[in-house]
Amino acid sequence: MTYIKATSVLPEELVKEIQKYIQGETIYIPKPGKTYKQWGTVSGERRRIDERNNSLKEAFKSGISMSQLAKEYYLSIETVKKIVYTK
Template sequence: MYRNAAACLPPELLRELQRYAGGEMLYVPAPGSAKKKWGECSGRRSELEARNAEMVRLYLKGERIEELADRYALSVERVRRICYGRRAKKNGTAPLNER
């Protein structure tokens, strides 16, 4: 979002910025702790997590990987990664980098 620095910064800081980048556009990154993961702001991340959990539930009930791939318009390999990865995490057998 664009904001006028004169409207939001103290005069001393504004003068200092003008010395270094007067008239230029600057990007001011958020502090590291304020950064959000992909999809957190839009809600897409939670939508995909819910979809994947439902997919795992159906798989554990006996639905075939190929049927899930068709239902969710995903590749068979992607459905395998979702189902096997989640199941392994639940059982505590996933590789350390997937936990």
């Protein structure tokens, strides 16, 4: 997260109005909902996890045990169960 000085991007009147409520503190202004991206879409991590889960499901279908998959993928058996039994 980057910090931007309010006086450099906001009109002076708006800065004065905000100062009525908060002075000298950090304030977070979220993006509008339409511009929000889901976790991992920018970094590609979501795609990597989806690929891992798909290969884990295929390995289970081919007969590899859950305990073996847990060791191979460094996951708990409960996590492997969740991945294998979800659609």
